[in-house]
Amino acid sequence: MRDWLLLFIITIFLTILETTIVPARLILLVVLGVSLLLPEKQSLVFAFLAGLILDLVAGQTLGLSSFGFLIVSLFTSLYRRKFRAQHPAYLLPFTFFSLWLFAEISRQMFFWQSALLNTLLILIFLPLLRFCFPGWVKAGLQLPLKP
Amino acid sequence: MGAGRTWQFLPTFLLLLFLSLLLILLESRGWTRPFHQSIEVVVNPAKKEIYRFFQKKVRNPWLFLTSLPSQAEKINSLQKQVQELLPEKEKARALLEENKILRRQLGAPLPPSWQFLPAQTLGKTDFLTLDKGEKDGVKVGQMVVLENILVGRVARILPRQSQVELPTAPSAKIPVVAQETRARGILQGQFGQSFVLERVPQGETLKENDLLVTTGEGDYLTGLLVGKIAQIERIETEVFQKAQVIPLLDYQKLETVFLVFP
Numbered sequence: 591m592r593d594w595l596l597l598f599i600i601t602i603f604l605t606i607l608e609t610t611i612v613p614a615r616l617i618l619l620v621v622l623g624v625s626l627l628l629p630e631k632q633s634l635v636f637a638f639l640a641g642l643i644l645d646l647v648a649g650q651t652l653g654l655s656s657f658g659f660l661i662v663s664l665f666t667s668l669y670r671r672k673f674r675a676q677h678p679a680y681l682l683p684f685t686f687f688s689l690w691l692f693a694e695i696s697r698q699m700f701f702w703q704s705a706l707l708n709t710l711l712i713l714i715f716l717p718l719l720r721f722c723f724p725g726w727v728k729a730g731l732q733l734p735l736k737p
Numbered sequence: 738m739g740a741g742r743t744w745q746f747l748p749t750f751l752l753l754l755f756l757s758l759l760l761i762l763l764e765s766r767g768w769t770r771p772f773h774q775s776i777e778v779v780v781n782p783a784k785k786e787i788y789r790f791f792q793k794k795v796r797n798p799w800l801f802l803t804s805l806p807s808q809a810e811k812i813n814s815l816q817k818q819v820q821e822l823l824p825e826k827e828k829a830r831a832l833l834e835e836n837k838i839l840r841r842q843l844g845a846p847l848p849p850s851w852q853f854l855p856a857q858t859l860g861k862t863d864f865l866t867l868d869k870g871e872k873d874g875v876k877v878g879q880m881v882v883l884e885n886i887l888v889g890r891v892a893r894i895l896p897r898q899s900q901v902e903l904p905t906a907p908s909a910k911i912p913v914v915a916q917e918t919r920a921r922g923i924l925q926g927q928f929g930q931s932f933v934l935e936r937v938p939q940g941e942t943l944k945e946n947d948l949l950v951t952t953g954e955g956d957y958l959t960g961l962l963v964g965k966i967a968q969i970e971r972i973e974t975e976v977f978q979k980a981q982v983i984p985l986l987d988y989q990k991l992e993t994v995f996l997v998f999p
Binding site: 606607608609610611612613629630631634635637638641642646647649651652653654656657660664667698699701703704 | 745746749750753754756757758759760761763764765769772773776777780783784787788791859860861862863866893895898900907908928
């Protein structure tokens with residue numbers, strides 16, 4: 591419960607940053623990280639709720655970000671079954687692809703230059719998530735958390 | 738891991754996907770406005786405070802970080818006195834600043850029939866977010882100015898917020914004319930950072946440091962300054978010439994802007 595509360599506090603804070611001063615897809619990166627570290631069901635629920643938070647704070651169409659995050663989370667779950675998704679060689683191209691996919695779904699402009707910078711951010715986000723939530727198990731092999 | 742177990746999460750996924758689509762449908766009919774309204778009441782002040790802190794304090798992040806240790810001691814010793822005076826000082830500063838901005842706006846060379854609604858900026862990412870929305874009479878397509886300089890055009894409105902498309906946005910295409918040479922062209926935003934003047938016929942004259950103003954076409958009001966020509970790019974074999982244009986405003990530093998009611 592504590593981990594979920596902390597995760598949502600971090601998500602709300604990052605959402606406010608993303609909608610005011612930081613022109614980066616922070617929440618999408620968090621969704622990606624969570625989808626790589628948690629089992630599928632929990633990742634999907636988080637993706638949905640994170641999308642709602644982002645839409646409400648940013649004033650965007652409610653449900654659109656949730657829709658996009660769910661698709662990205664699904665692809666991430668499928669991807670990590672086939673590849674060592676947390677290895678940078680697989681993680682970076684997949685992150686770039688996820689940014690493009692989310693931009694297409696949410697009908698936003700996609701700039702490959704800023705997408706590249708966002709892609710590099712996942713190398714910071716993923717270790718940070720592991721650090722903040724040491725109880726999570728990689729690749730969702732077990733269910734360490736109960737929301 | 739068998740296929741059955743692999744897809745155990747599918748019902749959850751489909752349910753959440755359905756909920757998302759349902760929310761999108763409800764949003765399209767305007768039924769989610771009460772949620773947006775109640776969230777904006779809470780979130781707008783927080784966004785404004787964070788954005789102002791960033792604008793005022795974190796202009797030079799390295800300087801800010803390295804000065805923290807010495808600042809901490811100084812702050813501790815002065816805190817008692819400052820605590821009593823700070824609210825009053827802030828109130829007075831805000832009023833003085835607002836007064837100055839309003840006076841400048843009223844003195845700007847714009848048609849006297851135009852009316853202005855001041856709005857505070859809440860953040861700048863792909864759009865500039867303002868704290869005025871549908872409840873304040875704001876409409877999509879409305880111009881936003883600071884004095885007689887174009888800030889942008891309202892692209893999206895919410896009950897208490899609006900999002901402004903800046904001239905530097907890639908989707909912005911503003912018909913402009915150079916003040917001195919009267920050359921006409923289209924100002925095209927680039928990557929949210931700058932803009933370029935395009936589609937200027939080769940026969941027209943462009944001059945560096947010439948100011949560009951809106952022509953009144955393309956749903957933009959006429960006579961608003963937008964930028965200054967910096968570098969002209971002219972290739973004789975091409976039909977059009979172009980020029981790099983410098984914005985007249987630092988969009989990151991805007992605190993108060995004005996919505997125009999012509």
